[in-house]
Amino acid sequence: MELDLGAVRAFVAVADDRYFGDAAIRLEVSQQAVSKRIAKLEADLGVTLLSRTRGGAEPTEDGQEFLKHARALIGLADQAVEQLQGRRRPLRVDVLGTRLATMEVIRAFLSDHDTDLELVTPGLGADRSSLLPANVDAAFARVSAVSDPAIGRVPAYLEPARLVVGRRHPLARRRRVDMADLAGLTAWMPYTARASEWADFWRALCPEFGILIDTSGPNLGLEHHIDVLSRSKDRMGFVGEKMHVPWHPDVVQIPLFDPTPVYPFSLLWRHDNRHPALKLLVEHVQAGYRAFDPVRQWLPAADRAAMR
Known part of the structure; x- marks a missing residue:
C-alpha cells in the first residue's frame, strides 16, 4: 500500500x-477536499483516525499513534x-494571531534582520494538540515547561493585561485600577468556555482576585465582544496592552496594577531545524526579553519559574 x-x-x-475548515484554509484547498483525503486515508489504513465532535475533530487512539509517523513523513518530504529546489523557503512562525503582542516581537525582528518570513495564524482561542505545529x-x-528534548524553548514576552469596560461601567472613569x-465583579469571557491557552490563564487569575467569570455566549469574535461590553x-x-483591539467610542481600556497581570509568551523551535534565520530569531527574542518581576507583576504559579 502506498x-x-x-x-x-x-x-x-x-x-x-481541530477544524476541517481551518485545515482547508491552511492547505489552500476546499473543506470537501480535506474530508475526502482523510476518508481515503482512513479507508486505506483500515482505521478511524479522527473523532468528530461539536468541539472539533480529535485524533483517536489509532490517530494519535499514526500522527507521530505522519509528522515525520511530512517533515522528510x-x-x-x-534541497531539490536549491533555495530556502521563508521562516515560518506561528504568532497565534495578528492582533496579538507576538506581532510586535516579529516587527522588531524584521526591522533588525532582512529575512523572508511567513506568518502562521491558527486564530485566537485555538486549542492546538501540538505545542509546535508541524508546518512551522x-x-x-504559553508553555511553562517542555518535556520533549527535541524542542527548545525560551521566554519571549510578558504582556500586561488591561481592563476593558463600557463608559457606563462604575470603573470607566478610573485612570488605573488595582x-x-x-x-x-464579573468578567464576561465566552472564549473561556473552551479549553485553550487563554482560558487556562484567566481561569487561574480570576479566582485568585475574587473575580467572577461569565462564560455565556455566543463567542462571535473580538468585535462582537467589544460591542457587548460597550452596552453593559x-x-x-x-485585553493585552499590545493587542490590536477594534476602536469603539463607548469602550475604554484601563491599566491594571498591584499587581499587573502579564500574559506569558514563550518561543518554541525544534533543535534539529537548520533554517538559517531561526537562530537569528531565537537570539533576538532572548536579547529583548524582560524577566518576570514578582513584586509588580502576576503570573499563574505554573508560569513563574519558567518566565524568570
Missing part, C-alpha cells in the same frame, strides 16, 4: 487545527523538496 502524502498532510492539519519553524505559545478593586453597566473584559 500512502497519499496529500492525505497525510490533510490529517496532520486537522489534528493540529518537505526537507527533500527544499518556530511558534509562540486588582483588589475587581473582587466581586456591569460586565468587564480583559
Whole structure:
C-alpha cells in the first residue's frame, strides 16, 4: 500500500487545527477536499483516525499513534523538496494571531534582520494538540515547561493585561485600577468556555482576585465582544496592552496594577531545524526579553519559574 502524502498532510492539519475548515484554509484547498483525503486515508489504513465532535475533530487512539509517523513523513518530504529546489523557503512562525503582542516581537525582528518570513495564524482561542505545529519553524505559545528534548524553548514576552469596560461601567472613569478593586465583579469571557491557552490563564487569575467569570455566549469574535461590553453597566473584559483591539467610542481600556497581570509568551523551535534565520530569531527574542518581576507583576504559579 502506498500512502497519499496529500492525505497525510490533510490529517496532520486537522489534528493540529481541530477544524476541517481551518485545515482547508491552511492547505489552500476546499473543506470537501480535506474530508475526502482523510476518508481515503482512513479507508486505506483500515482505521478511524479522527473523532468528530461539536468541539472539533480529535485524533483517536489509532490517530494519535499514526500522527507521530505522519509528522515525520511530512517533515522528510518537505526537507527533500527544499534541497531539490536549491533555495530556502521563508521562516515560518506561528504568532497565534495578528492582533496579538507576538506581532510586535516579529516587527522588531524584521526591522533588525532582512529575512523572508511567513506568518502562521491558527486564530485566537485555538486549542492546538501540538505545542509546535508541524508546518512551522518556530511558534509562540504559553508553555511553562517542555518535556520533549527535541524542542527548545525560551521566554519571549510578558504582556500586561488591561481592563476593558463600557463608559457606563462604575470603573470607566478610573485612570488605573488595582486588582483588589475587581473582587466581586464579573468578567464576561465566552472564549473561556473552551479549553485553550487563554482560558487556562484567566481561569487561574480570576479566582485568585475574587473575580467572577461569565462564560455565556455566543463567542462571535473580538468585535462582537467589544460591542457587548460597550452596552453593559456591569460586565468587564480583559485585553493585552499590545493587542490590536477594534476602536469603539463607548469602550475604554484601563491599566491594571498591584499587581499587573502579564500574559506569558514563550518561543518554541525544534533543535534539529537548520533554517538559517531561526537562530537569528531565537537570539533576538532572548536579547529583548524582560524577566518576570514578582513584586509588580502576576503570573499563574505554573508560569513563574519558567518566565524568570
